[in-house]
Amino acid sequence: MTMAHVTVLICLVLLTGHLSLVCGTLTVSYSPGYSEESEWVTVTAGEYLIVNMTISGIESDTQIELKSQHPDFFVVGGNATFQLMPTVVGIEDPDLMANHSLSFVLQGIFIGIGNLTFEVTNIASNVDLPKNTINPLRVKVLQKPSILSSIFTYTLVVFLFVAYISMGVNMKWREVWKRLRRPWGVIIGAVSQFIVMPLVAYAVAKIANLDNESAVGLIVIASCPGGYVSNVITLFMECDLVLSITMTAVSSFIAFGLMPLNIFLYGREFTTENESLETPFSNLVISLILLVIPILIGIFCYYKLPKVTKILQIVLRPISLLLIIISLGFGIPVFIYAFRAPPEVYLASIVLPLIGSAFGVLLAKMACLDNLSAITVAIETGYQNALVGLALSQLSYPQPEADLIARGPCLYYLFSMIEGTAIVGIYRLMKRFPGKPFANPDSQSEEMLPQNDDANGDAPPADVGLTNLTSPSKAEQAAAEEAN
Numbered sequence: 001m002t003m004a005h006v007t008v009l010i011c012l013v014l015l016t017g018h019l020s021l022v023c024g025t026l027t028v029s030y031s032p033g034y035s036e037e038s039e040w041v042t043v044t045a046g047e048y049l050i051v052n053m054t055i056s057g058i059e060s061d062t063q064i065e066l067k068s069q070h071p072d073f074f075v076v077g078g079n080a081t082f083q084l085m086p087t088v089v090g091i092e093d094p095d096l097m098a099n100h101s102l103s104f105v106l107q108g109i110f111i112g113i114g115n116l117t118f119e120v121t122n123i124a125s126n127v128d129l130p131k132n133t134i135n136p137l138r139v140k141v142l143q144k145p146s147i148l149s150s151i152f153t154y155t156l157v158v159f160l161f162v163a164y165i166s167m168g169v170n171m172k173w174r175e176v177w178k179r180l181r182r183p184w185g186v187i188i189g190a191v192s193q194f195i196v197m198p199l200v201a202y203a204v205a206k207i208a209n210l211d212n213e214s215a216v217g218l219i220v221i222a223s224c225p226g227g228y229v230s231n232v233i234t235l236f237m238e239c240d241l242v243l244s245i246t247m248t249a250v251s252s253f254i255a256f257g258l259m260p261l262n263i264f265l266y267g268r269e270f271t272t273e274n275e276s277l278e279t280p281f282s283n284l285v286i287s288l289i290l291l292v293i294p295i296l297i298g299i300f301c302y303y304k305l306p307k308v309t310k311i312l313q314i315v316l317r318p319i320s321l322l323l324i325i326i327s328l329g330f331g332i333p334v335f336i337y338a339f340r341a342p343p344e345v346y347l348a349s350i351v352l353p354l355i356g357s358a359f360g361v362l363l364a365k366m367a368c369l370d371n372l373s374a375i376t377v378a379i380e381t382g383y384q385n386a387l388v389g390l391a392l393s394q395l396s397y398p399q400p401e402a403d404l405i406a407r408g409p410c411l412y413y414l415f416s417m418i419e420g421t422a423i424v425g426i427y428r429l430m431k432r433f434p435g436k437p438f439a440n441p442d443s444q445s446e447e448m449l450p451q452n453d454d455a456n457g458d459a460p461p462a463d464v465g466l467t468n469l470t471s472p473s474k475a476e477q478a479a480a481e482e483a484n
Helices: 003-023 147-170 173-181 184-207 212-222 228-236 241-270 281-304 306-334 336-340 343-366 371-382 386-396 401-432 474-483
Strands: 027-031 040-044 048-056 062-068 074-077 081-084 100-108 112-122 137-142
Touching: 040 048, 040 100, 062 074, 074 112, 081 100, 100 137, 112 401, 147 241, 147 281, 147 306, 147 386, 173 184, 173 241, 173 281, 184 212, 184 241, 184 343, 184 371, 212 241, 212 343, 212 386, 212 401, 228 241, 228 371, 228 401, 241 281, 241 371, 281 306, 281 386, 306 336, 336 401, 343 371, 343 401, 386 401
Parallel strands: 040 137
Antiparallel strands: 027 048, 048 100, 062 081, 062 112, 074 100, 112 137
């Protein structure tokens, strides 16, 4: 071993000694608002929080620099660099080091969860110590408290309560019972909604590399029952409306058990870093009970109180419309922050209903369902009741996790409405102009127009269903009979 090797070895030993002097014995505590179990502090967006930090175990001149890893959420205000000197307390016990206290300011910028890191440097050797010398401090940034948020949440709950009562009193239960006696379509729909859809949401969350809160929000959406959006799309698409309504009713009851289970199974991977994201079983069950009760009330009135049912059928629709207007009026300013979600959250919210619908129609055709039933299952699978997910996230999770989770349901609801409207529009255009997209552009305009042999020049009826799109018109049938 040469002298150079010996010199390098001695330098490494001395350097290791300097590292152990600081990182081996440092103990850190914070106040106020800090919990050793949760290891985070909270600050409100637009406000400042003074955090007191106590460090013990400093044995050499040390510099500590504070850095926000998420400056979009919060920043360190004022002084962010501190130099600490070792202080020996007591001559008889030189190993006992005094505590060092320092204060720093956190400024909340925007709702989110981020880390405050500490870069520790040994001044004597000018060496940066390992990043885990002082563990990062998690900082949660809350939205400013607003009365609009409370009004929106409770208005939404009342709307859902009224909507589910309306479902109970307006549903033709005899038709539903006929479908339940031959439940193959309902079973395929339930499998698509509560087995396939949550799995698709989990895969999308992993592929898109969503943050934990957004991933949980996506799984919450995928675990929700069907809702009015799917019923309306089914109606305008002229598919099996009875099957759609039956699936919505059945999924509302099934969600009582399977929704918490799916959130737990697929969401637990995203809760390891934040215990506040753990599935709140009790809150979810209570909320779902409050959604099932109005359906039962509606069914009871339908069978036992026909006079009350007639009154409810008249009154509930305008009340629902009023509540929707109120919810939109308060909800847009409350959830405007959702539009600042990362691009991957937008992408996941756009593709989830499309992928879910594709799997729904695939399973339906594998089960040999007819085309109308298959399309109905696809719509029910892809277009979940995002309003239920939004309400449950607000009622079941703490802040700011609840608001961060709610970004997914907000964007999902927006894009599902846009996609559903686009699909209905395309279908209506194809129905209004059959053959137009496939016509030969070089042909004469007379050949591109539908022929009409009626004496009065009346056009074929406009209310042709899906099954009649390829059927010959009356004029064509009459011309064929004359030719024969």
